[in-house]
Amino acid sequence: MKLFFPLHRLLSVLALLSVCDGFTRAAEIRRPNILVIVADDMGFADVGFNGCQDIPTPHIDSLAKNGVVCTNGYVSGCVCSPTRSGLMTGRYQQRFGNELNPQGPPSAKNIDQGLALSETTMPQRLKNAGYVTGMVGKWHLGHRHDLVPTSRGFDEFFGFLGGQHGYRPVPDEKGPTAIHRNGEAVKEEEYLTTAFGREAAAFITRSRQTPWFLYLPFNSVHTPMHATAEKLEQFAEIDDAKRRTYAAMQSSMDDAIGVVLETLRTTGQEENTLIFFFSDNGGPLEVNGSRNGNLRGKKGETWEGGIHVPFVVQWKAKLPAGQKCVHPVIQLDVLPTALAAAGIEISSDWKLDGVNLLPAMTSNEAAPPHDALYWRNQSRFAIRDADWKLVKSGKIAGKATVTDAELYNLREDPSESRNLAAAEPEKVRSLADKWEAWNKTLVPPRWGNEPDPKGAVQEPKPRKKKKQI
Numbered sequence: 001m002k003l004f005f006p007l008h009r010l011l012s013v014l015a016l017l018s019v020c021d022g023f024t025r026a027a028e029i030r031r032p033n034i035l036v037i038v039a040d041d042m043g044f045a046d047v048g049f050n051g052c053q054d055i056p057t058p059h060i061d062s063l064a065k066n067g068v069v070c071t072n073g074y075v076s077g078c079v080c081s082p083t084r085s086g087l088m089t090g091r092y093q094q095r096f097g098n099e100l101n102p103q104g105p106p107s108a109k110n111i112d113q114g115l116a117l118s119e120t121t122m123p124q125r126l127k128n129a130g131y132v133t134g135m136v137g138k139w140h141l142g143h144r145h146d147l148v149p150t151s152r153g154f155d156e157f158f159g160f161l162g163g164q165h166g167y168r169p170v171p172d173e174k175g176p177t178a179i180h181r182n183g184e185a186v187k188e189e190e191y192l193t194t195a196f197g198r199e200a201a202a203f204i205t206r207s208r209q210t211p212w213f214l215y216l217p218f219n220s221v222h223t224p225m226h227a228t229a230e231k232l233e234q235f236a237e238i239d240d241a242k243r244r245t246y247a248a249m250q251s252s253m254d255d256a257i258g259v260v261l262e263t264l265r266t267t268g269q270e271e272n273t274l275i276f277f278f279s280d281n282g283g284p285l286e287v288n289g290s291r292n293g294n295l296r297g298k299k300g301e302t303w304e305g306g307i308h309v310p311f312v313v314q315w316k317a318k319l320p321a322g323q324k325c326v327h328p329v330i331q332l333d334v335l336p337t338a339l340a341a342a343g344i345e346i347s348s349d350w351k352l353d354g355v356n357l358l359p360a361m362t363s364n365e366a367a368p369p370h371d372a373l374y375w376r377n378q379s380r381f382a383i384r385d386a387d388w389k390l391v392k393s394g395k396i397a398g399k400a401t402v403t404d405a406e407l408y409n410l411r412e413d414p415s416e417s418r419n420l421a422a423a424e425p426e427k428v429r430s431l432a433d434k435w436e437a438w439n440k441t442l443v444p445p446r447w448g449n450e451p452d453p454k455g456a457v458q459e460p461k462p463r464k465k466k467k468q469i
Contacts, residue, residue: 031211032315033204033273034126034338035264036087037257038217039310040080040138043283045293046221046250047310052291054238055247059258063277063312066321068361072328073311074384075281078300078377080163081140083280083331084217088121088141088152090335090354094376097446098141106143106162106176113447114142115152120350122335123153126213129344134203135159136196137217143176150182154215157182158199165219167192167226167249191228193220193249197256201263208267211342216260217280220253221246221288228252246289271316274341276334279309296416301393302375302382303416313361315341325361327368328384333357374438378448383435387411390431402432 044050047057049064076092077083085098093099102113115121123133134156135149140163142148149157158181165177169189178185179192188195200216207214231248238244257277264270283290284299297303311329313319318341332354339346340356359366368386375382379401382391392405407421407428421428 030272031131031342032317033211033269034131034213034342035204035260035273035275036213036215036217036334036338037260037275037277038084038087038137038215039253039277039279040217040219040222041281041284041288041290041299042221042250042279042310043285043290043292044279044295044305044308044310045291046246046283049312050293050310054243055235055250057250057254059254059261060277060310060312062261063275063314066316067275067312067314068319068323068325070311070313070325070329070357070361072326073278073309074307074328074330074373075278075309076307076330076332076373076375078281078302078306078375078380080138080222080280082377084139084141085115085119086353087331087334088115088123089119090122090332090350090352091119092332092353092374092442094442094445095351095353097443099377099445100448101163102140102142103447105164110447111144114144114147116446117146121153122338123149123213123215125153125335125339125344126342127153127155129342130211131342132207132210132212133214134207134212135215135217136199136203137215138163138165138219138222139217148180148183156203158186159196159217160219164222164224165192166224167220191226191252193218193252193256197259200256200260204260204263204269205267208269213338218253218256221249221290223288225249225288240289242286242289244289274313274315274318274338276313276337278311278331282306282309294415297393300377300380302377302380302391303393304410304414306393307375307382313337313357318358319361323361324364325357326364327360327366327370328373329357329360329369330354330373333369372434372438374435376439376442378445381405381435381439383431383438384410385431385434388427388431389416390428390435391416402428402435405432407431 046052048061075083076086079101081101082093085093096116102110127133133154135154137159139161143161160179161176171187174185179188225245227245227248235244235247281299282305283292292305295304297305299306336352336354337357355369360369372385380393387409389408389410390405406419408416
C-alpha cells in the first residue's frame, strides 16, 4: 500500500521541530538570574570565612565555599546611602551629589534627598533587557514618589524607605517610615529579617519562568538592636549583651539567606543564578557590637575598617568554587558584571566607574580590574593604588585636602599601623596628585552640613535620639 504524507504537513512538522529545538537551545543559554544580597553595618570579621568564631554563618559561608571570595573587596561609601547610590548606578556617587546620607528619617524636610534622577539604575538597565526586577529590604535612596523603588526600575518592592527600621512588629505604622508593599503601607507581624527572607523566596518562586533580578538589602545588623528571644537564648554564652544581640541578629540574617538559597535549589535555579554578597560599609564597632578584626577604623571612616568589607560572588554555572580574587574590587563593579553576565552591551556613554569582574574572578592571572580606587566623604578621603593607600579619616573638619594624609603599604601593613608618609614623600605626592585629579571630576554634595562663612564645614548638631547612620 502506498503511503501518502502531504507536503504541507511535513513542513509543519519540520517547523515544529525547529521551534522545539529553538526552545531547547534557549533554555540551555538562558541568561542568569541576578541576586544582590547586602548586609548593613556588618563587621569584616563577623563571618566564618573571615575567621569569626562566635557567630555561625553557614549559609553566607556556603557562598564563599561555592564561589569566589574577593579578599580586597571594597565599597565606595563609608556609610549606608552613598554605597547604595554607587551600587545602583555603577558610578562613584560623588559624581552626582549623593555623597552623604539623607539628613534624618523620611520627612517633608528631606523629601528631595534621594538617588539623583539624572542617573539610570541597575534595575532599569536589566528591565530594559527583559528581566523581571524585585527588591526586598532597605532602600535609603529617597521617599518622594519619583524616588521610590517602583519609580526607579523595580517591578516589585517590599521593605522600608529610610535608613533604619525596627525589627519587631509595629501594627499601626503608616506613612513613609512604614513597611511598604508596592507603595502601600502594610502590617507585618514577623521579625523583619525573617519577613525579608520570606518575601525574597516568594519573588524567586513566582519569577522562575523568566530571568530575574532581585536586590535584597537587609537592615540587619544595623541599629536598633532587636533580636528574637529564641536567638538570644542560642547565644547565651556570649557575656557581652550588645555582642550577644548582634550575634542573634546576624544569625537571623544568615537563616533568612539560607531560606533564599534553599528556594533557589528547590526551584532548580541555583546553578544559573549570579549571587553577590557584601556589607554596605564596615562595622561601627561599639554602636552595634560588630568587629572588624585587624582592620583599623570603623563605619564612617576611610581607614580599612570603614570601607573594606566581606565580599563574595557565586555563579555555579560559570565561576570556580573556592576561588580567591586578590585584586582590589568595589561594589561599583556589581552592575557592569551583572550586565556582562546577562549579555547586555555596555555603552561608553553611560560613563560607568565599575568594571566587569568576570575575568578577574575566573583567574588571578588576569590584569587588575582597576588602576586605582577612590573615596571621598566630606573631609575624609582615600585612594588605593595597587598595594599603596593614601588616607585621611576621622573627624569632619572642612573640605578634603591631602594635608597631613597618611600613607600605608597594605600588603605589608593591612592594619594601617605604620604611617610611611614621612619616609615616602614622592609616593605621597604621586597618590595625592592622582586623587586630586579625580576629585576635580566630582560635584559638591547635594545635601549635608552647610559651610560656615569661613569655609569650614560645621559639625553636626547633637541629637537627643540615636543618630540614624
